[in-house]
Amino acid sequence: MQQLIDGYARFRSNIFPQQSGLYEQLAKGQQPQALFICCSDSRVVPEVVMQCEPGTLFPCRSVGNLVPPSTEISSGIAATIEYAIRVLRIPDVIVCGHSDCGAMKGILESEKIEALPAVRSYLQHAGPSSKWLTHLLKGATSLSFEQKLRLLTEANVIAQLQNLRAHPAVDEALKNSTVQIHGWVYDIGTGGIQQFDQEQGSFRALLAEEQTSAIKPQDRKKIA
């Protein structure tokens, strides 16, 4: 706890005075660029990865970056989405999964979450495609646990994009072309982001230069 209070003291004495103009502006209102739906995992910090200042991202965190159906209003996710789209008129929504996700591991190893009824119940929102994939993966002996986890994490992002599209506020904004939605998977160990390509039906590196990073330097010379 002391580490947090010491950090706050540094914020008050150094950071805040340096950025007082920004905070003065933010005190009057917000105009975030994106609604960022990601897992509650402490290792996923979009403001650091995207290098954003306060006021840029409208965060929405939930276990396993799940987007329950709009009828499930008790989770608060539906309210966050509705406010972001209808009131703040945020133009982009990102659903971001991540590597080593405890929620995805819980789906793959359901016996480990038997004593966690709230988690078990909430993970139902991972959707029918995840259930189908989990069933399929349990029989896939040629795949390692890490490979299964990766596939499930990607399938879950696609399932949550479908749930997101079905929210009335998002559906309306998509029809009016006032919002775009994106599916990402963030790798904690490498810092890399893969994005879902709707047309190709697969994930690829978010940065164009990283899409070719598999090519070795000597091969690049040959191509050139």
Ligand SMILES: [Zn+2]
């Ligand atoms: Zn997670």
